Amino acid sequence: MILGLNAYFQSHLFTVITITALVIVVAFAELFRRKKEEAIFHLSGTVFGVIYVGWLFSHLILLSQMPEVLEPFTYKNIFGIPIRLGTSLALLPFVLTWSNDSAAFFVGRKFGKTKFFPVISPKKTWEGVMGGAFAAILSAFIYHYLYASYLSWFDCVTLGITVGIVAPIGDLVESMIKRDVKIKDASAIIPGHGGFLDRFDSLLFTAPLIYYYIRFFAVK
Secondary structure (H helix, E strand, O other): OHHHHHHHHOOHHHHHHHHHHHHHHHHHHHOOOOOOOOHHHHHHHHHHHHHHHHHHHHHHHHHHOOHHHHOOOOOEOOOOOEOOHHHHHHHHHHHHHHHHHHHHHHHHHHHOOOEEEOOOEEEEEHHHHHHHHHHHHHHHHHHHHHOOOOOOHHHHHHHHHHHHHHHHHHHHHHHHHHHHOOOOOOOOOOOOOOOHHHHHHHHHHHHHHHHHHHHHHHOO
């Protein structure tokens, strides 16, 4: 929550204070843990968990707070109803990532033969990865037409390809973490998924990617 507020107010000083306080508070709390063994693993895991989920997800807030960069652009939805610039930006990672994930799953299941990263995820294939990237490119063009005139054709292709590369990596990282702690599912909150992070693990990596791309390259 604190990292989310930091992203909302976009204060560099607040960022420094937040991260400093996080390290100190976690280290202090570790002194009172009953079992003193493996303190470094507890400290590292806690800090990483906060940064991994809290900080990476906060880029969605950064995207929603960036409309002033795109003031010259206007766009409407399919029914001609205007939507906020911030809303369009915040939804962009969801559209590209979930299009990629869905296509990668079905293409990989139907045509997949070449293993992508069998050590971590034996079911992932290069065919699925390429199918996901194609779907992300296509969804970027559709989203450009409906909601995001600030994206050029080059932006659509670039974002689609990079999301197609980065999204599987985000999924692999979460799979690696689950394997390390010897669990199959992170939780059972969302039916048909291995937990909340299984639905959003790719988004943790694609949201920062899209934010920084739009911030530094898409809008001139």
